[in-house]
Amino acid sequence: MSSSIQIQDVTVAYPQARSDRRLIALWKVSLDIQEGEFITVVGPSGCGKTTLLNCIAGLVSPVEGQVLVDGERVTGPGPDRAVVFQDYALLPWRTVWDNVRFALEGGAGRTITDRDERIGATIRLVGLAGFERAYPRELSGGMRQRVGLARALVADPRVLLMDEPFAAVDAMTREVMQGELERIVAETGKTALLITHSIDEAVQLGDRVIVATTRPGRIKAILPIDLRRPRWEYDVKAEPAYIEARERIWELLQDEAAEHARGTSG
Numbered sequence: 001m002s003s004s005i006q007i008q009d010v011t012v013a014y015p016q017a018r019s020d021r022r023l024i025a026l027w028k029v030s031l032d033i034q035e036g037e038f039i040t041v042v043g044p045s046g047c048g049k050t051t052l053l054n055c056i057a058g059l060v061s062p063v064e065g066q067v068l069v070d071g072e073r074v075t076g077p078g079p080d081r082a083v084v085f086q087d088y089a090l091l092p093w094r095t096v097w098d099n100v101r102f103a104l105e106g107g108a109g110r111t112i113t114d115r116d117e118r119i120g121a122t123i124r125l126v127g128l129a130g131f132e133r134a135y136p137r138e139l140s141g142g143m144r145q146r147v148g149l150a151r152a153l154v155a156d157p158r159v160l161l162m163d164e165p166f167a168a169v170d171a172m173t174r175e176v177m178q179g180e181l182e183r184i185v186a187e188t189g190k191t192a193l194l195i196t197h198s199i200d201e202a203v204q205l206g207d208r209v210i211v212a213t214t215r216p217g218r219i220k221a222i223l224p225i226d227l228r229r230p231r232w233e234y235d236v237k238a239e240p241a242y243i244e245a246r247e248r249i250w251e252l253l254q255d256e257a258a259e260h261a262r263g264t265s266g
Contacts, residue, residue: 004159004191005033005056009065012051025051027216028065038185038192040206042199042249048217049195053161056193057083069159082152084162088144090136090151096123097132100150122154125184142173149181153188160185162194166201178204179232186230199253203245204231211252221252 010029013022025048033039041049054060055067058076067074069081082103090099100119104110110118123132126146136144145165152160165181166174182205185192196202202209203225211221226241236242 004035004037004070005031005193006068007031007033007052007055007065008068010052010055010062010067011064012048012055012060013063024216026055026062027218029217029219030065031210031219031222033191033193035191036189038182038194038205038207039210040194040196040202040208041210041212042196042202042253043212043217043220044214044253045197046215047212048215049212050163051217052212053083053163053193053195056159057081057161059083079155080157081159081161082155082157084145084148084152084160084165086164086167088136088141088148088168090144090147092136095133095135096128096139096147096150099136099147100154103151103154118154118156122150125153125187126150127180140173141169142177145169145177146180149184153184153190158191160190160192162192164195164197167197174201179230181205182230182232199246199249200237202249203227203242204236209245209249211249223248 008030010026011024012026013024016023029052041052043049051060055062056069056074058074058078058081069078091102094102097119100123101115104115104118120132123129126149128143128146128150131139131143136147139147145168148165166177169177178201194201194205206225209223209225210219211223212218213220223245225245227236227239
């Protein structure tokens, strides 16, 4: 299986206001993500998880190292990568259909018929058939996030990047959305990376879980998750492999969480 994403010795630093110093967010991070793999990243707040996602998305440039997607160096955003944000980022004056269509506006090579067929198919894929003419204010949090997911998928990107996409929804909706996301990624064959604070979510969804350190963010461990798919079809949390993985990740994060709470990182 070929590598879809290669992260090679990536360091990211931000200038600090009123100072000549730089805040190092990521430090020499290297990781290969295989085509079609679902990677989850978990770690304490401020550990650079979102910065890593933004590097892959092309929204942030490393000061050292590089990110390659399908062998091409990332120098900015591109149609091969799509991002699902935590806060939905929907346009409130647009319907579900028009919010999803937004991702295709300005693009070439699609007829109106092809475009509309693609939009309709993607809305059905995320389970929003019948809500095409609804506005964001008329939708639940989970439904709004489905719109955000549809907008990311409609242009058929190779890579799906998700920054805590379920953090703003209630616990029951989150459980449902996790199963839906696993199904959608499996059906579309996307390479996926999801940032989360939840150990359970990381194990539930990931083929591998990346455990990050406190700032400056580094990879502390990479854990393969040996659980059969689809995981929404059985009580995955009762599986010994699930319990073992969860306990191991918590063990790895305990020192990081304590250090973050003391404010001694960075």
